[in-house]
Amino acid sequence: MVPQSSDRNLTPLESTVGELLAAADLVMERGYAMPGLILLYSLVDTMAWLSLPEGVEDVKGTDFIGWVRTYGLEQRVAPCTADELYGARCGLLHSFSPDSRRSRRGEIRPIYYVWGGAGRELLQGEIDKRGDSGIALHIADLRNGIVTAIDSFRRQLVTDAKLAARVRRRSYDLFGRAIPEPYAALLRARLGQKGEHPDGPPKE
Numbered sequence: 716m717v718p719q720s721s722d723r724n725l726t727p728l729e730s731t732v733g734e735l736l737a738a739a740d741l742v743m744e745r746g747y748a749m750p751g752l753i754l755l756y757s758l759v760d761t762m763a764w765l766s767l768p769e770g771v772e773d774v775k776g777t778d779f780i781g782w783v784r785t786y787g788l789e790q791r792v793a794p795c796t797a798d799e800l801y802g803a804r805c806g807l808l809h810s811f812s813p814d815s816r817r818s819r820r821g822e823i824r825p826i827y828y829v830w831g832g833a834g835r836e837l838l839q840g841e842i843d844k845r846g847d848s849g850i851a852l853h854i855a856d857l858r859n860g861i862v863t864a865i866d867s868f869r870r871q872l873v874t875d876a877k878l879a880a881r882v883r884r885r886s887y888d889l890f891g892r893a894i895p896e897p898y899a900a901l902l903r904a905r906l907g908q909k910g911e912h913p914d915g916p917p918k919e
Contacts, residue, residue: 725872727889728882731761732865739858748830748854749807755858756804759783761889762868765882776801786867791860795852799823803852813849821848830854 735758743751763782764774783789783797792800802815803826809815813825827849829838838851872879 725883725886727886728765731889732758735761736858736862743830743854748828749811752807752828752854752857755854755861756807758861759788759804762786762865765885766868766878767881769877769881776805779804783864786864786871788860788864791863792852792857795826795850796823799826799850800857802826825849826852828852828854 735754739751739754739758742754759779759782760774763778764772766782766785767774767778779801780797783800789795789797789800795803798817802817802823803813806812806815806818806825813827815823815825817823818825825848827838827842829835829851830853833853835851835853835856842849842851872882
């Protein structure tokens with residue numbers, strides 16, 4: 716695994732990645748697998764947005780699919796394809812189901828999930844027995860594949876100066892960044908804590 720970037724301009728990126736992964740792990744440990752998956756898909760959306768060309772700020776399905784292919788996530792979730800992963804993302808976020816517009820049209824297979832100690836092959840066998848066109852995916856394979864893909868993304872930031880510049884600029888818009896100082900000063904004034912950042916510990 717590639718270490719987190721030491722570039723302070725990328726701190727919001729690293730914070731966002733860490734928060735979304737930790738939140739996904741937490742809710743899945745509590746038994747809420749589907750909400751955890753939503754967080755994982757949200758992380759891929761965020762990475763796709765960071766990778767957009769200059770002058771483009773709205774993520775489309777092709778951007779999500781492109782990021783999945785470019786950074787090796789598609790290989791990590793095989794036999795699921797990047798298109799099927801995007802369809803699964805849309806079905807889960809929009810209807811909390813495995814079905815998306817393209818799967819209903821028969822253009823891609825719906826994805827069904829397994830987690831914990833159960834194997835993907837066991838679920839795939841059950842899917843095949845009932846004559847369903849779906850494909851099984853272990854959530855751990857998706858989660859670990861996303862981590863590996865982000866590591867590949869970090870590697871490219873070292874060698875691709877234009878991508879790194881776009882990511883640094885967009886990182887300032889992530890929720891993982893520090894509160895901008897003008898807003899922090901206003902908040903301190905309103906709280907009557909003039910010598911303290913609002914995120915800092917309370918004064919003795």
